[in-house]
Amino acid sequence: MRNKRGAKDVKRAELQAYLNQFLAVDRVKDYCPNGLQVEGRDEVHKIITGVTACQALIEHAVAEDADAILVHHGYFWKGEPxxxxxxxxRRLQLLLRNDINLFAYHLPLDVHARLGNNAQLARLMGWPDPSPLTTVEPEGVVMCTELSHDEDAGALALQLEEKLGRRLFCAVHQAQPIRRIAWCTGGGQGFIDAAAQTGCDAFVTGEVSEQTIHSAREQGIAFYAAGHHATERYGIRALGEHLEEQFGLAHRFIDIDSPA
Ligand SMILES: [Zn+2]
Known part of the structure; x- marks a missing residue:
């Protein structure tokens, strides 16, 4: 059914069932519930996507009279009070008062083969034929590829800055050219050892820890921390665009910037 704004109305339950199946939520063990986290109105015609369900994103959704918010970082993380x-x-009150649905997809969105954060980063960077690094779980959380030519470590840093539109937090360059590259969007710095042990020349992720630098130096792998937020803007946006196409929903991606 079309509403007065020309977008289609879709039942929340239908959207929920579709997303859960599309992102195969049951296949991935995660630190938060994936799917509908906060129930709002029954019918959805306008969705807002964003990286994190922060107060500012909810305020945008309220101002735009959205029926649902879809994020990568939702609520109810394991171990939180x-x-x-x-x-x-305040966040839940604003959502509930305005009867807005909150859907969150964390690891299932990172690993989705086409619309996932890792897949979308590869697309943005022009990295060909990504495949999962098979030594880490869940499958697809770290991806790797073989470039068609030798890349200089400094040139790769510049490409990342250009495509992501911001300076890198940190880079450890190596003298040898880069052929095999691995990546994990977000806080994936702990996977640098797995990347080094499987013969990768470079590892790209969002964040950095103190020990990451030593791992890079001592194992001779180039390392780039390109921003947690910056590397995870693409999956949720692609998912929103997919729903726009699939269901005729109105969709807008809102980037509440974070330097982290
Ligand atoms: Zn993340």
Whole structure:
């Protein structure tokens, strides 16, 4: 059914079932619930996508009269306090008061073969034929590829900065040319050893830890921390565009910038 704004109305339950199946939520063990995290109105015609379900994103959704918000970083992380107080109360209150649905897809979105964060970063960077690094779980959380030519470590840093539109946090260059490259969007710095052990020349992720630098230096692997937020803007946006196509929903991606 078409509403007065020309976008289609879709039942929330239909959207929920579709997304859960499309992203195969049952196949991945995660640190948060994936799917509908906060229930809102029954019918959806306008969705807002964003990286994180922060207060500012919800305010945008309210201002735009959206029926659902879809994010990569939602709520209810394993180990966080269960009480609904302070910041958490304000976010949930704004959602519930406005009857807006919140869908969150974390690891299932990272690893999706076509629309996932890793797949979309490869697309943005022009890295050909990505395949999962098979020594890490869940499958697809670290991807790798063989470039068609030798790349200089400094040139790869410049390409990342140009495509992502921001300076790298940190880069460890190596003298040898880069052929085999591995990556994990977001906070994937812990996977640098797996990348080094499988013969990769470079590893790209969002964040860096103190020990990451030593791992890079001592194993001779080039390393780039390109931003957690910056590397994870693409999956959720692609998912929103997919829903726009699939269901005729109105969709807008809102980038609430984060330097992290
Ligand atoms: Zn993330």
């Amino acid at each position: 269960a009480e609904i107080q302070g910041m958490k109360k």
